Amino acid sequence: PDSVVPPPTMEESSELRRTIGGADPLTYVTPGDHRSPDFRHLSNDDHRFVHGHYLGWVLIGLGVWALVRRPRHTGFLVVGGLGCAAFSLGPVLIHDALPVLVAGNLAIPMPYFLIESFAGFRELAMPWKLAVGPAIMLAMLAGVAVDQRGKRVALLSTVLVVLEANWWSPTSELAGSIDT
Numbered sequence: 224p225d226s227v228v229p230p231p232t233m234e235e236s237s238e239l240r241r242t243i244g245g246a247d248p249l250t251y252v253t254p255g256d257h258r259s260p261d262f263r264h265l266s267n268d269d270h271r272f273v274h275g276h277y278l279g280w281v282l283i284g285l286g287v288w289a290l291v292r293r294p295r296h297t298g299f300l301v302v303g304g305l306g307c308a309a310f311s312l313g314p315v316l317i318h319d320a321l322p323v324l325v326a327g328n329l330a331i332p333m334p335y336f337l338i339e340s341f342a343g344f345r346e347l348a349m350p351w352k353l354a355v356g357p358a359i360m361l362a363m364l365a366g367v368a369v370d371q372r373g374k375r376v377a378l379l380s381t382v383l384v385v386l387e388a389n390w391w392s393p394t395s396e397l398a399g400s401i402d403t
Contacts, residue, residue, distance in 0.1 A: 231348050233345065233346070235348070236345065236346060236347065236348040237339075237345075239348040239349065240313045240314055240335070240339070240347070240348060240349075240350060241313065241314060241315050241317070241322055241330070242260075242317070242320050242321065242322070243260045243265070243274075243320045243349075244313055244347075244348050244349045244350055244351060245311070245312050245313020245314070245315070245316075245317040245333070245335070245350055245351055246274065246276055246308075246311040246312050246313065246317070246350070246351035246353075246354055247259035247260070247274075247317050247318050247319065248312060248316070249318070250274060250276055250277060250393070251276060251277065251278050251308070251354070251357070252277070252278065252280070252283070253277070253393070254277065254279075254280070254387075254391035254392065254393070255391065255393065256393060256396065257277075257393050258273060258274070258393055259274070259317075259318060259319045259320070260274065260319055260320030261319065261320075265320055273393070273394060273397060274351050274354075275392075275393065275394040276311070276351060276354030276355075276357075276358070277392050277393050277394065278357060278358060278361055279384065279387045279388065279391075279392065280387065281380070281383040281384050281387045282358075282361045282362065282365055282384060282387075283361060285361070285364065285365035285368040285369070285380060286360070286361040286364035286365060286368070288368040289364040289365065289366075289367040289368035290364065292367075292368060293367055293368075293370075297364065297367065300360045300363055300364060301360065303356060303360060304356050304357040304359065304360025304361065305357065305360075306356070307353045307354070307355070307356020307357055307360075308353075308354065308356060308357040309333065309334040309335075310334060310335045310338070310350055310353050311335075311350050311351050311352070311353035311354045311356070311357075312333040312334070312335060312350070313333060313335050313350045313351070314332065314333060314335045314336040314339050315330035315331060315332060315333055315336065316330065316331040316332075316333055335350055365380065365384075368380070
């Protein structure tokens, strides 16, 4: 019972979307130990929590290759993946758990701002979780890219993705499991 966290109120959800709840766009493409927000510096309790939505340059490259090589019938993947990526950023542009401000105190609005007042979206405190959409899009496009290209291309692509995930991904240094 002491570990159950009550759901956030509407006001708390709104505040979370504008701080730690939205995705920092740099975390999609920045390899290495880049974390934004970096809970190691923000909280004593949640230091093990990571927004892990790094896509990886190998997967991005394979996705682009698929779109160049066989763009037919991939529009639904691109629209869905890029839509999820845009909405995962939350209602305002965020960097390191803080809104990016211009002209003093004006936050840069993001597409989620347009749907934030609708039921279902106003309750969502952590839109960064929509980052699964671009990951699925790129995984499926990678399959299109290597389809019918032979075993060597498939093996090389797999090896490159595994190498990047294990050495360059921001989550590569994290433990695979933890004791509770």
